[in-house]
Amino acid sequence: MKNCLLVLLLATCAQAATSPSSLIANVPGRTTVSLNGAWHAIVDPYDNGGGSGFFRDEKPRSNSDRIEYSFDLSPVLNVPGDWNTQREQLMFYEGPVWYRRQFIYHKRPNTRVFVYFGAANYTSTVYLNGEKLGDHEGGFTAFNFEATSTLRDGDNFLVVEVNNTRRADGVPALRTDWWNYGGITRDVTLIELPAAFIQDYWVQLAHGSQNEVAGWVQLDGAQSAQQVTIEIPEAHIRESVTTDAAGQANFHFPARLDLWSPEHPKLYDVTVSSGSDIVHDQIGFRTIQVQGANILLNGKPVFLRGVSMHEEAPFREGRAFSPEDAQTLLGWVKELGCNFVRLAHYPHNENEIRLADRIGLLVWSEIPVYWDIDWQNAATLANAQAQLRDEFARDHNRAAVILWSIANETPVKPERVQFLKQLAQEARELDSTRLVTSAMDRVDQTSVDVRTLSDPLGEVLDVLGLNEYLGWYWGRPEDADRMQWKSAWNKPIIVSEFGGGAPFGLHGDADQRWTEEYQDRLFQHQLGMIQRIPNLAGMAPWVLMDFRSPARMLPGIQDYHNRKGLISNRGQRKLAFYTLQKFYKKKMMEAGK
Numbered sequence: 001m002k003n004c005l006l007v008l009l010l011a012t013c014a015q016a017a018t019s020p021s022s023l024i025a026n027v028p029g030r031t032t033v034s035l036n037g038a039w040h041a042i043v044d045p046y047d048n049g050g051g052s053g054f055f056r057d058e059k060p061r062s063n064s065d066r067i068e069y070s071f072d073l074s075p076v077l078n079v080p081g082d083w084n085t086q087r088e089q090l091m092f093y094e095g096p097v098w099y100r101r102q103f104i105y106h107k108r109p110n111t112r113v114f115v116y117f118g119a120a121n122y123t124s125t126v127y128l129n130g131e132k133l134g135d136h137e138g139g140f141t142a143f144n145f146e147a148t149s150t151l152r153d154g155d156n157f158l159v160v161e162v163n164n165t166r167r168a169d170g171v172p173a174l175r176t177d178w179w180n181y182g183g184i185t186r187d188v189t190l191i192e193l194p195a196a197f198i199q200d201y202w203v204q205l206a207h208g209s210q211n212e213v214a215g216w217v218q219l220d221g222a223q224s225a226q227q228v229t230i231e232i233p234e235a236h237i238r239e240s241v242t243t244d245a246a247g248q249a250n251f252h253f254p255a256r257l258d259l260w261s262p263e264h265p266k267l268y269d270v271t272v273s274s275g276s277d278i279v280h281d282q283i284g285f286r287t288i289q290v291q292g293a294n295i296l297l298n299g300k301p302v303f304l305r306g307v308s309m310h311e312e313a314p315f316r317e318g319r320a321f322s323p324e325d326a327q328t329l330l331g332w333v334k335e336l337g338c339n340f341v342r343l344a345h346y347p348h349n350e351n352e353i354r355l356a357d358r359i360g361l362l363v364w365s366e367i368p369v370y371w372d373i374d375w376q377n378a379a380t381l382a383n384a385q386a387q388l389r390d391e392f393a394r395d396h397n398r399a400a401v402i403l404w405s406i407a408n409e410t411p412v413k414p415e416r417v418q419f420l421k422q423l424a425q426e427a428r429e430l431d432s433t434r435l436v437t438s439a440m441d442r443v444d445q446t447s448v449d450v451r452t453l454s455d456p457l458g459e460v461l462d463v464l465g466l467n468e469y470l471g472w473y474w475g476r477p478e479d480a481d482r483m484q485w486k487s488a489w490n491k492p493i494i495v496s497e498f499g500g501g502a503p504f505g506l507h508g509d510a511d512q513r514w515t516e517e518y519q520d521r522l523f524q525h526q527l528g529m530i531q532r533i534p535n536l537a538g539m540a541p542w543v544l545m546d547f548r549s550p551a552r553m554l555p556g557i558q559d560y561h562n563r564k565g566l567i568s569n570r571g572q573r574k575l576a577f578y579t580l581q582k583f584y585k586k587k588m589m590e591a592g593k
């Protein structure tokens with residue numbers, strides 16, 4: 001109850017807040033020019049390119065000129081795409097790569113142009129026609145820079161230095177259990193906009209209400225107050241508001257809407273217009289709240305039948321990036337009988353989130369505050385906060401997203417709680433309408449067969465994520481039959497990870513590690529135990545599909561892959577896939593879904 005009140009208070013503040021990021025709502029329907037495709041790329045392990053001015057893309061003007069690089073003579077890398085899986089020598093490469101793309105652009109009057117990157121891992125410096133547009137840090141969030149005055153009519157060239165060197169002060173820091181894929185991993189687009197345009201908007205149900213819509217619109221470049229119109233034709237809604245001096249307008253109006261849910265993923269066409277700018281989006285409306293140990297979707301308790309997944313490409317190696325990748329991965333999630341997916345451990349690409357909206361999957365979205373990071377470093381905190389803001393900026397209109405996860409398996413120590421408290425606060429200031437969570441793995445051994453979740457971070461979360469690997473990293477699978485769980489808080493618990501590794505096709509006894517039989521046995525005992533966890537509101541076992549990891553070296557078994565997938569990276573379902581599927585089908589029947 002106390003929580004609800006707090007959330008309600010914050011709700012009022014958040015709904016009056018302006019857009020927190022300069023990210024442009026890159027919605028379908030905007031006029032865009034794709035810069036995807038082949039980019040010439042120079043691999044620069046000693047980082048010579050900055051000093052040598054690679055961003056100028058110079059060519060020798062005479063026979064005696066000394067220019068010690070050439071984009072024209074360098075091989076190409078495909079964008080979007082990680083570099084690691086495009087060239088064998090780059091599989092383990094960590095360092096700078098310089099990308100160059102030439103393109104022809106015809107300038108248009110009264111048009112502003114932004115260059116938009118879906119993501120590039122980990123730092124990026126962007127230059128257009130030899131001039132720097134800006135820098136970005138963070139491997140999984142979108143960013144854009146204005147290019148209007150730097151663009152030329154005719155030939156242009158864009159140079160991007162992308163560097164995936166791991167950093168002790170980075171987010172994530174030096175150690176992860178996933179591949180450090182480098183490169184421009186998501187789409188690159190030029191977005192054309194009028195002089196004054198709709199930078200961002202938030203259209204959603206007012207906090208705690210199922211029949212009022214509330215939100216804001218943020219204009220960029222407006223010289224005076226402007227009228228903004230929000231339309232939801234199917235619901236007979238047409239509302240106009242006027243922006244203030246900062247180009248912002250809040251709105252609040254009654255609405256009768258068919259609510260979005262996994263069983264009924266209803267999306268409405270929503271139009272926001274102002275002056276000559278208009279955006280078309282498809283938006284679902286639903287509420288998500290916590291009441292005691294329950295998660296309520298549209299006011300009713302929901303059990304989250306989920307699975308965790310990485311953004312790893314099915315059937316080929318590397319980062320997933322295409323709508324087809326998303327279809328395959330989320331298709332498997334559906335096939336398992338899930339209504340929920342944990343997109344670990346960083347913001348996934350927008351294709352996945354939009355598809356989840358369309359097919360009805362509730363989403364746990366996470367920033368890569370993973371294991372140990374530089375908790376006492378103010379710049380690291382600022383970086384994590386910026387990643388959270390950028391994640392929110394891109395996805396806040398998506399009904400599918402219900403949980404912001406601020407961290408995964410972070411060590412219990414005071415400076416970490418301090419850091420994460422500030423992130424939780426940031427998440428709530430940005431968005432009071434969703435729930436804040438984190439996956440935690442530190443539990444107390446209360447007695448031989450009792451474990452208690454008492455990580456002090458639990459205090460600041462709405463929903464507790466529990467990563468427990470009973471039967472894999474500790475104990476035997478059968479120990480689950482006796483194990484009891486307690487929690488220091490009366491809050492919903494999601495078992496956010498458990499699992500065990502088995503390469504597809506390795507068969508043997510059920511007590512032989514690495515066999516599909518062992519993995520399956522582990523799942524069978526886990527599923528019995530999990531249902532006895534008090535306050536259980538959902539689960540997301542580890543993991544949908546095998547994925548690459550530099551930390552998994554065992555030859556013949558892992559070969560640099562984490563094999564805890566229920567499906568191999570060639571799409572083969574393992575025994576445990578069917579066990580989980582059967583369990584979820586039963587849960588669905590019980591819930592009458």
Ligand code: GCB
Binds near residue numbers: 409497542562564
């Ligand atoms: C975890 C981590 C996840 C790892 C997994 C494992 O607890 O959250 O990133 O990949 O365990 O397989 O050990």
